[in-house]
Amino acid sequence: MRKTVQRRPEPGILQLSQSAPAQPQWWSRPLEGAHQWGSFDATVGRYGVQRYRLTVYPPGSTTADRRLARLWRGWPITGAVLGLLAIMLLGDAAASPHTVLAIFVVAYVGIGALLFLRAGPVRVRVRSMSVSLLPNGADVAERRRHTEWRTLTGMLTEADRMLANGAISLVEHEAIWWEAYDRVEAIAHV
Template structure:
């Protein structure tokens, strides 16, 4: 009976470690190994933009982390700058504001420098839905967008289930990447 409990405990520990690893990777690198999907919701402007960004095949963990940092820093950096001002509330207001602006600017500069060689190789496809008087109008290649995102999602499911090797994953990723305009 103790063998059963120790195997169960070991299995639980292994599962928790795998979950922690996936969660950390998700926070640091984004939702997908191959790139990102950004959706700007329709607001008062009555248009919605969806952008598919595909990284060059072979993008490693460090490069994905740098690209994710570059993409998220404008919002995260604003929050960090706000907390910097709050943390330095004992300082003169001008000095605290200058420190917050410096933190924000350094984050922008770091993201820019870390990704300067990667950003030109990114492939992007945008699709815009615009509300018109009689319905909606689509700008962009919605059929290719739907096909590419469906293929990437299926590829992720196969990879996560262990049905696709790393080489097969990158080959399929490269096929989609090369098909992007």
């Protein structure tokens, strides 16, 4: 029998025992969001209307794909705000107002087209669901969708917590993520 010598892994090689991913840096949080799997919102609007939204990225997608998808989904508003801010600040200082407006339109459409090609709906299939509850509303279907929204968000945030504590592995976390991703699709088609 041959005696086997235990070898140490080379530095920089990810080991299976390192199960919890590193926390994102402060500067990457606006691009990546609070959760790797997506995001959720709950707001109360005028007249007591409650709005709930859940967005789930495809499991297994890379960080770069998720960042591009967030940029693509937020570009219409963000790009318009940045463009208007640039028009206000530059105004007549850089060029005539017509030239500044033309540059803004070309940049807005160009960046939008680039984001569409890099991260549009074909590349990253983001699934989302929205629920709106009216005060004193008796819409049973929306109440059912709200219950499903609560279940899915609770399931995903609990999976994040358990992964951070080491209670589940990355594979188990991704399995829960897949289940939520598939359930959002099923809810959208009901």
